[in-house]
Amino acid sequence: MALxxxxxxxxxxxxLFWFLLISLAPMGLVGYHLINISQASLRKETLAMQESLxxxxxxxxxxxxxxxxxVLTETSGLEDFAGMNPVKQQQYLNRIMQVHxxxxxxxxxxxSGLEVLRTGRFLSSSPEMRKxxxxxxxxxxxxxxxxxxxxxxxxxxxxxxxxAVGILDSKAASPTKPxxxxxxxxxxNGLSSMLSMEFPPAGKSAAAVVAPDxxxxxxxxxxEVYKPDAKLSEDVLKIITTQMNDKGGGEIALPDGSKLLGxxxxxxxxxxxxxxxxxxxxxxxxxxxxRTQILRVLxxxxxxxxxxxxxxxxxxxxxxxxxxxxxxxxxxxxFEDLPEIMMTNDEIGELAQTFLTMSDSLREKTGExxxxxGELEKYGKDxxxxxxxxxxxxxxxxxxxxxxxxxxxxxxxxxxxxxxxxNPLAVINNSIYFIKTKLGPTLEADQKIAKHxxxxxxxxxxxxxxxxxxxxxxxxxELKPEKVYINGWMEELLSVYPFPPHITLEKxxxxxxxxxxxxxxxxxQAVRNLVGNGIEVMPTAGKIKVRTAMADDGSAxxxxxxxxxxxxxxxxxxxxxxxxxxKARGTGxxxxxxxxxxxxxxxxxxxxxxxxxxxxxxxxxPVSQKR
Amino acid sequence: xxxxxxxxxxxxxxxxxxxxxxxxxxxxxGFECHQxxxxxxxxxxxxxxxxxxxxxxxxxxxxxxxxxxQDLRKRSKTTILIMMTGRFLSAEEKKQxxxxxxxxxxxxxxxxxxLSVRIKQLLSRNRV
Numbered sequence: 001m002a003l004x005x006x007x008x009x010x011x012x013x014x015x016l017f018w019f020l021l022i023s024l025a026p027m028g029l030v031g032y033h034l035i036n037i038s039q040a041s042l043r044k045e046t047l048a049m050q051e052s053l054x055x056x057x058x059x060x061x062x063x064x065x066x067x068x069x070x071v072l073t074e075t076s077g078l079e080d081f082a083g084m085n086p087v088k089q090q091q092y093l094n095r096i097m098q099v100h101x102x103x104x105x106x107x108x109x110x111x112s113g114l115e116v117l118r119t120g121r122f123l124s125s126s127p128e129m130r131k132x133x134x135x136x137x138x139x140x141x142x143x144x145x146x147x148x149x150x151x152x153x154x155x156x157x158x159x160x161x162x163x164a165v166g167i168l169d170s171k172a173a174s175p176t177k178p179x180x181x182x183x184x185x186x187x188x189n190g191l192s193s194m195l196s197m198e199f200p201p202a203g204k205s206a207a208a209v210v211a212p213d214x215x216x217x218x219x220x221x222x223x224e225v226y227k228p229d230a231k232l233s234e235d236v237l238k239i240i241t242t243q244m245n246d247k248g249g250g251e252i253a254l255p256d257g258s259k260l261l262g263x264x265x266x267x268x269x270x271x272x273x274x275x276x277x278x279x280x281x282x283x284x285x286x287x288x289x290x291r292t293q294i295l296r297v298l299x300x301x302x303x304x305x306x307x308x309x310x311x312x313x314x315x316x317x318x319x320x321x322x323x324x325x326x327x328x329x330x331x332x333x334x335f336e337d338l339p340e341i342m343m344t345n346d347e348i349g350e351l352a353q354t355f356l357t358m359s360d361s362l363r364e365k366t367g368e369x370x371x372x373x374g375e376l377e378k379y380g381k382d383x384x385x386x387x388x389x390x391x392x393x394x395x396x397x398x399x400x401x402x403x404x405x406x407x408x409x410x411x412x413x414x415x416x417x418x419x420x421x422x423n424p425l426a427v428i429n430n431s432i433y434f435i436k437t438k439l440g441p442t443l444e445a446d447q448k449i450a451k452h453x454x455x456x457x458x459x460x461x462x463x464x465x466x467x468x469x470x471x472x473x474x475x476x477x478e479l480k481p482e483k484v485y486i487n488g489w490m491e492e493l494l495s496v497y498p499f500p501p502h503i504t505l506e507k508x509x510x511x512x513x514x515x516x517x518x519x520x521x522x523x524x525q526a527v528r529n530l531v532g533n534g535i536e537v538m539p540t541a542g543k544i545k546v547r548t549a550m551a552d553d554g555s556a557x558x559x560x561x562x563x564x565x566x567x568x569x570x571x572x573x574x575x576x577x578x579x580x581x582x583k584a585r586g587t588g589x590x591x592x593x594x595x596x597x598x599x600x601x602x603x604x605x606x607x608x609x610x611x612x613x614x615x616x617x618x619x620x621x622p623v624s625q626k627r
Numbered sequence: 628x629x630x631x632x633x634x635x636x637x638x639x640x641x642x643x644x645x646x647x648x649x650x651x652x653x654x655x656x657g658f659e660c661h662q663x664x665x666x667x668x669x670x671x672x673x674x675x676x677x678x679x680x681x682x683x684x685x686x687x688x689x690x691x692x693x694x695x696x697q698d699l700r701k702r703s704k705t706t707i708l709i710m711m712t713g714r715f716l717s718a719e720e721k722k723q724x725x726x727x728x729x730x731x732x733x734x735x736x737x738x739x740x741x742l743s744v745r746i747k748q749l750l751s752r753n754r755v
Contacts, residue, residue: 419686419713423642426713426735430648433739437655464736471715478718 011320012313019309024302031298035291042287050263050276050283051249053207057198058247058265058274061191061209061218065148065161065270068103068186071096072165073146076182082169084110084180086117093119096184104154105185108167111178113138120185122155132181137164141181148270151188151215157226159188159217191218192225204260205278208232212241212271232275240264240273251280319348323355335363410578411474418467425467429460466587472525473578473589479600481517483624486510486548486556493524494531494546503535506545513548514556515624518601526597527558529590530617534562536583537615555603555620566611575607594619633659634750637678639669639695640711641688649682649739656743666690673699673706679753680707680746682733685716693727700728707749711735 075081075096080088086108093106097119105120113133120127132138140147147164154160162185166178191209199207199220208224209217214237216230224230231237239252239262249263261283264275281288319341326338338359341352436443436453443450487509499505534544547559567575574580576595581588598605598619609615636658638646643664650660661676663669666687673681681699685692696708709731710724721732730749733742 415714422713422735423645426737427642427644427648429736430645430652430739434648434652434655437652460736475715 011317012310015313015316016306016309019312020302020306023305023309027298027301031294035294038290038294039284039287042290043284046283046286047249047261047263050261050278051247051265053198054249054263054265054274054276055247057195057207057209057276058267058272060194061267061272061274062270064191064194065163065186065267068100068184069146069148069163069165071100071103072163072182072184076165076167079170081182082167082171082179084108084116084167084169089117090119093117097121102187102190103184104160104187107183109138109181109183111142111180116180132183137162137183138181140164141166141183142178145176145178147183151211151217154185154187156228159215159225160185161188162186188217189222189225192220192222194218195220196222199276203279203282204258205282207274207276209267209272209274210237210240212273214241217272236262236275236277240275243273252277316348319344319352323348323352326355326359330359330362333366335359335366407474407578408476411476414470414474418471421463421467425460425463428456432456432460469587469589469593473593473596477522479519479522481519481601483515483517483626484520485513485515486558487513489516489518489520490527490546490548490558493527497528497531499544500535502541503538504543506543508545508547510548510550512550514550515626516556516621517624517626518621519597522597523601526594526619527560529594530560530619533590534560534564534615537564538562551620553620554623556623558619558621559616561614561616563614566613567607567609567615568611572607572609576605633657634680634746635659635661635676635678636680636682636746637661637663637669637672637676639663639666639672639681639683639687639692641665641684645735652739653743653746658746664688666692666695669695670698673702677703678706679750680709682709682711685710685712693724693729696724696729697727705753707731707746707753709733709746711737 075092078092081092089108093108096106097103105118105123107115107119107130108117109132110116113131113135115129115132118127118129137147137150140149141164145166145168148161150162152160152162162183164181164183167180167182168175168177169179188209195207195209195218199205201221205220207220209219210232211217214231216225216232219225219230232240235254236252243264246266247264249261252260252262254260259280260277261280262275262277264273266273322339322341326341329338341356343349343352432453439449443453490509491507494505494507531544531546534542538544543563545559545561547557547561549557549559551557571582576591577588578592579588580592594617595605598621601621603619603621606618606620607615608618634657636650636653638649638660639662640646640649641664646662646664650662654660658680661672661678663672666689669681669683669687672678681695683692683695687695692710696710699706699708707730708728710729711733713735715734716724716732724732731745
């Protein structure tokens with residue numbers, strides 16, 4: 001099955017694809033939106049938090065400043081203090097200095113702008129008194145009762161703030177008009193300390209308090225403040241000092257490509273701005289973590305869905321694959337050994353049922369087809385065999401017909417020629433006889449004439465022999481078969497045959513001595529032809545072996561062998577053809593007659609010849625069944 | 628020996644040479660020979676000469692030898708009728724010829740000595 005799952009799992013892949021699409025697409029969409037929404041809200045919240053931090057610190061700053069203002073106001077409001085008794089005032093001032101370490105310097109200025117009392121942490125016991133009549137804080141305080149402002153670097157180092165309050169004497173004629181001014185310089189280092197505590201310096205995270213003119217009042221990194229020309233970067237300053245709102249925040253792109261999340265808040269009544277910044281990554285760390293979390297969950301879900309879909313797809317497509325495999329095998333004609341098909345209770349089960357029915361019917365039909373095909377092939381072969389047999393018969397018949405026609409033509413011609421030649425032969429014969437008779441005794445005297453007459457007579461005999469041979473061959477004579485025993489018949493035939501003296505005859509007869517049915521005249525002629533041929537090829541000396549035998553197929557055999565020169569293979573085929581001859585004189589009918597006669601007796605002639613050794617002819621004849 | 632009448636012999640053949648050679652040979656043997664070139668003349672000669680022996684070819688230009696044979700046999704029961712042939716005759720033909728009255732068949736070329744003896748033999752049997 002593993003093989004098939006790999007080979008034919010397209011359906012499974014399709015199901016898998018749609019499963020994933022259906023389940024993952026909405027989830028991805030939701031996840032995407034979820035991330036976006038959460039990101040946005042988280043960012044907003046982060047920003048708000050940062051803003052609130054800025055606002056909170058702005059409040060702290062305000063309270064810090066207000067605390068000192070209140071201390072001064074309370075002190076200046078004391079009855080003792082308003083009496084402008086320098087001794088008493090000195091006591092108060094000393095106490096303030098003791099309690100509030102951030103107070104650097106305290107002075108009392110009379111209503112005409114002259115400094116009447118001065119105390120400070122870094123002053124000698126009798127410091128120089130100054131005139132403040134034209135100073136802004138003095139005029140402001142005299143006019144409005146208080147002054148907060150004038151930022152400076154105390155002794156060029158740390159930022160300080162000048163706070164002044166009017167000294168009001170409730171017993172005076174006009175109690176709302178100050179009788180003098182209590183002025184103090186407050187160190188703002190405490191703010192930096194508080195900032196550094198609240199915003200521990202890390203990376204680009206920072207918090208600062210700045211004046212609208214860019215003066216750096218406090219910084220989460222206190223070292224920044226001590227720099228001679230301490231300022232925030234121009235980009236940041238520009239943004240926060242030009243804001244219309246008293247608080248806000250947002251992302252700030254820096255020239256170096258990094259982004260910061262910044263928030264600011266105005267300090268109430270002061271015009272100062274608290275600024276808090278942290279790198280975007282840090283600010284959005286939670287958001288990023290959340291996104292990662294969501295993505296991780298998504299990945300798990302995808303994985304889970306994928307595996308689930310895979311399993312489901314496999315489960316659904318498995319029976320179909322099995323069906324397909326079964327169909328494949330069926331297609332290849334393998335009806336046996338089909339894979340096991342599950343019968344589920346659904347459409348696939350029904351399909352399987354249909355398939356099984358179909359395969360049964362197909363098997364049946366295929367069987368019938370194969371059977372029919374076999375039958376057809378058998379018939380076809382039979383037909384072909386019969387056609388071939390008939391064709392052979394026809395061919396044989398045609399050959400036979402041609403042969404017969406040819407023989408008939410030869411016969412006709414031979415008979416005409418024979419008749420026409422026999423007439424002149426008869427005339428010559430008669431004339432010679434006449435001469436011979438007429439000459440009588442004269443002939444005996446002239447031996448030469450006698451010799452020539454003999455020659456003419458001999459040639460007439462020869463010509464007549466040839467004509468006889470041709471006529472015999474062409475004659476369609478009825479066979480007159482007689483039953484003879486082969487050995488006796490042969491013995492008689494050989495005994496009257498005129499063997500010339502240079503020929504040795506060797507006879508060997510089978511002890512079986514089978515009877516044969518032959519036309520004596522024709523068969524005798526055939527055997528004589530064979531013997532005569534053998535003698536002719538051995539003009540000086542030789543041996544004729546005549547043998548009778550029984551062949552393996554039950555035929556009787558007459559064998560005539562000579563020790564002549566043999567017959568070259570190229571000639572053997574034509575040997576039995578009428579008028580074919582290798583002799584200088586001869587009709588070429590001798591062996592043709594043998595063949596014709598033997599075949600007329602339902603026998604056959606065979607030839608065995610080795611050049612230089614001799615030739616053997618065998619006549620095979622059926623043994624007579626007559627009793 | 629009284630003056631014996633020579634036996635009369637009629638030869639019917641379309642070949643003049645054959646007729647003459649045969650006639651002259653048989654004249655040497657003591658026959659009175661007459662000749663005819665076709666069946667018509669043959670019949671005429673036979674009527675006129677009344678031959679003891681007729682030697683005729685089976686094939687003649689104007690008729691079959693068997694036809695003359697039949698004709699002559701009707702005229703004379705004793706005349707010896709010898710058929711000459713240049714070809715083999717089938718047993719059937721020979722049988723037919725004998726039934727029509729032929730006494731003998733000879734195949735060309737024939738042995739004249741043998742023929743002469745055979746004719747004399749037949750003649751002497753007739754006289755008896």
